[in-house]
Amino acid sequence: MEATVLDSWVLAEFGTPDALVDATRQMREKGFQGMDTYSPYPLHGGSEALGLPPSRVPFIALGGALTGMCTALAMQTWMNTYDYPLNIGGRPLLSLPAWVPITFELSVLFAAFGIFFGLLALSRLPQPYHPVFESDAFRSASTHGYWLSVPQATGQDATAVMDQLKSLGATQVTLVTGEKE
Amino acid sequence: MSPPVTSVRVADIERYTGTPKLMVPAFGLGVLGLLATLAGYFATDAKGAAAHSYLLAFSYWAGISVAFLLMLCIFHTAKAKWPIVLRRTMETAASAVPIFILLLLPLLLMVKDLYSWWPGSPLAAHIQGIEAEHLSHKQHGYLNPTFFYVRQAIYFGVWVFVSWRMRSWSLKQDETGELDLTVKQRRFAPGSLPFLALTITFASFDWLMSLTPMWQSTIYGVYYFSGSFLAAFCVLTIVTTNATGANLYGSVVKLDHFHNLGKLMLAFVAFWAYTAFSQFLLVWIANIPEEAPWYGLRIFGAWRPMSIALFFLHFVLPFFILLSRNLKLQPRKLSVVAVYILAIHAVDLYWLIWPALTGTDGPSFHWTLVTAFLGVGGIAVGFALLQARNRFTLPVKDPYIAESLRYVQP
Known part of the structure; x- marks a missing residue:
């Protein structure tokens, strides 16, 4: 498999919505882009923390x-x-x-x-396949987990990013790789 | 969504003592306005114009005060927590209701020049033949002075009682912080709503609809309520925007509260249009001789431009302006829209009242329109400020005040 047809993300789970919003804001301030948040219900302050433009x-x-x-x-x-x-x-x-x-x-x-x-x-829905589905732990995003995804260049060492997320309070971090859409 | 505007803490807020600065000029303006209007009635030939101007001013300000009472009770019924920081303003405005008993007296002096059904009214000359018979046989049971007085006593009895109970419990909680008082307010408010709804409906029938006694519309009360309720939200927005300073609640209100006020203004602009059009469509489509003339007078001839303008200026323009999210997040600009809506609400009442005076001659201006508006408004605002003197400007010991101040948009 060639790296060009693959996409990678670092996924991090947080225990509370506040921890997720806080970590998202800090990651964005560190310069990470293209992040996304996942939660079982609408997240207060989530879009502000991601720095999303106003909805169209x-x-x-x-x-x-x-x-x-x-x-x-x-x-x-x-x-x-x-x-x-x-x-x-x-x-x-x-x-x-x-x-x-x-x-x-x-x-x-x-x-x-x-x-x-x-x-x-x-929102580019419906989406029958997305690489983050490769992670079984990520299923908690639809019940009780608060997740953050950070894009990662495929093949590069993700340890630095994972360590940063852990230091921001992530309860678990994982790297997923899958085919581009 | 947004941080508090300043770092003022509720515990630091004390009783507000600055009201006389506004109260004295308001009362002064009110007394001058009332005297000028009464002079216009008794000393000039334009008795009809002065009486109709006074009715406009009275129904404008009384409607807003009663609408605040309904707003207060609706929020209690819904157990809403976000508006608690704004609640003292609603209570204060609603507790201005008793002054309208006094302000009703000039209206009773001028009553013969308003209502053709009033015995001895000079306007009765226009009603002849079958209409006069209808009036004397079918409607006499309702439209007669004795029952009119009785009904006014019922309306004001209900309004004064409800506003007094709600406000005195709330003020008592400022002192004692008893949780039981919240339970009492939340139990009393829903029970009072049916009475408030019926009284404002019949008050609009008595004050405004009986200007044209042959014409009836059951939705008229809702029409009057919708305009008044919208105006009450506008007043609340303007007061909250300007209540910045020591011991005033505007310094702890969040942008989220303004966003909500803006959304409610948008909703009730639409509600007014919905009500207004419902009433119009039913009359227009049925085209019955008893009902059609009221609209015929307004949508044809000299009143036509004003009716069309009202649709655009009371609905289309404010609706599209208030659609903007950015605008609702800017309290100053939102207040400008609120002032505009308050002005167009006065035009709306003019459109209801004035055709009964001038008929097919169309819109006209009389100087008592201004003096009566300022007179009744000055007295009403002054009386509301008198109630607010040396009180807290927000319910400081309400059990949910902290939640209200932490409110974020869903």
């Missing part, structure tokens, strides 16, 4: 909402005013107030789609 999901949601709004207005105008004009109670054929409920619903629906699929796409 709100803009996708806004885009979805505006798309839904335009779709609904165009659809109802086309159907009720041009394609099949129907006189309902003597109201004008282009009755904007009557269209607001549908417009609202479609805006919400498209915004929800945008959030759901946008989040999946931005």
Whole structure:
């Protein structure tokens, strides 16, 4: 196997969310990049400690909402005013107030789609395989463990990084290597 | 998410003694405003304009005070811990309710120039034929002076009682720190909510909806509540932003609290639009002769531009501004938006009230609009500050105050 098709990470488990956030911040201040945190539930201060940029999901949601709004207005105008004009109670054929409920619903629906699929796409999910799955201990990330991953050049000695993580309070550290995505 | 703004500790906070600096000018402005408005009513021909201006000011400020009471009880009902640092402001604003009993008296003086159903009202001349019969037979049981007085007594009885209980327990806890007092507040608040909801609903029917006695809308109370509740969040934001200084709670509030206030403002901008549109859509789509004229007056003719403007300025503009996360994390800028919403809320009440005065002539301005607004506002704010004199500006011995100050965004 050649090193170029392989990716490596140092994984470190911490006992508490606070220890994880603290260690993440300190590792970032030491200059490590491309790290990620894993916890069974949303982590307070996790994204700040990782130094992540603001999420792009709100803009996708806004885009979805505006798309839904335009779709609904165009659809109802086309159907009720041009394609099949129907006189309902003597109201004008282009009755904007009557269209607001549908417009609202479609805006919400498209915004929800945008959030759901946008989040999946931005997180590159679903991900059937990832090298960190090679580590059995890492399974605790979905029940009770708080993990930090630090990218590591494949083939290089990871002892220094592992020692640093241990000194920051990691209860166990491990090196995983697997095929690039 | 963010560190506390300063390193002030709750234990170091003492009773606040700086209120007279604001209270005296507020009372001064209030008295001048009221005198000018009364002069406008008794000494000029514009009796209707002065009466409607006073009603606008009264329902604006009383609505905010009662909305604060509802807000306080809702947070207690939800056992919410994050707003505890803000709670004394809610209690103080809600305890301004008794002054509105006094402020109701000028309204009762002007009542004949407001409500056409009031016996001897000069406005009754417009109501003739079948409408007059309907009014005298079907509605007389509700819209008559005796029952009107009785209802006002019930509303203010409920509001004064609830605000007094909530606040006195909270103030007692400042002294004793008894945990039992928290239990009492949390038990009393949910029980009082149905009464508060019913009283503010019927108060809006009495004060505002009966300006057009032939027109009824069951959601009207919610409409009035939604605007007032939104305005109360705006007042809370402005007060919290400016409460920085010795012994003021603004110095221990976190950015997370402002973020939440901003989010609640956004939510209630949307809630106002939802309520306003619900009411409009049902009337518009049914198009029944009894209901349609109220909206017909407002959406056609001289009032049309204002109705359209209200949709954009009360909903679309603040909604999109408040969507920004960055804005909600900047208390000063959020306060500017809050001031804007408070202004547009006054326009909203004007839109409810003024067409009853001018009809198809459209919007007009009268100087008593300003004097009444400042008069009622000055007295109400001054009275609230009087309640805050020599008190702690936050519930210092609440068992959850530490949790509230440690609050982080979920």
